[in-house]
Amino acid sequence: MIDLHYWPTPNGHKVTLFFEEAGLEYRIHPVDIGKGAQFEPAFLAISPNNKMPAIVDHAPADGGAPQSVFESGAILLYLAEKTGRFLPAEPRGRIEALEWLFWQMAGLGPMTGQYGHFNVYAPEKIPYATERYTKEVQRLLGVLDKRLAGRAFITGDDYTIADMAAYPWINVYDRAPLDMAPFPEVQRWQAAIAARPATQRAYALSKQVNPDAGKPMSDDEKAVLFGQGARPA
Structure with missing residues (x-):
């Protein structure tokens, strides 16, 4: 099982596209970036740049402890290598x-x-x-x-x-x-x-996870997203 820490944004969609195409079993954990969930300590432990998406693979290839991955491009590469799909071998x-x-x-x-x-x-x-x-x-x-x-x-x-x-x-x-x-x-x-079909399934998750997806952001949400400077460690 892979945990996906997700919110319906373009970067979030990248990863659900892969999961739906590959038919991998995954579990979504919503990260409401308009409310500051990306700054919670538990999330920062797997995504220190306070950005989603991030994943935690509970069955990594090496058989060891769960593997966390942040940054959407790194996640796509990780999943492609894990499954042997959607990345040419040649x-x-x-x-x-x-x-x-x-x-x-x-x-x-x-x-x-x-x-x-x-x-x-x-x-x-x-x-x-x-x-x-x-x-x-x-x-x-x-x-x-x-x-x-x-x-x-x-x-x-x-x-x-x-x-x-x-x-x-x-x-x-x-x-x-x-x-x-x-x-x-x-x-x-x-x-x-x-x-x-996988694209349509991936994008259908938007409204399921965030019923307000597509609506203009409030001033409070903008302040959370765009008003962050350096924070104490």
């Missing part, structure tokens, strides 16, 4: 999948998050910031669009953890939609993943 295919996994972790996710922050959540509009991150997200979508030309998925014919990492971060803000017309390959790929 060395060149493996490195391609890892390249694009890290591309998402270092670029698409953080830059799209900043786009959302300044377009949706910031208390005042800062034209430089909104333009800066809009252009960068458009650049990254262009990179992905070129990559997908002639390929069903990011690494080729097979669906991998690179796709699971990138998919939840495509045009995620209903209150600040992007113009996707310049990216037909991304649209085609996105629609194909959305149609997968």
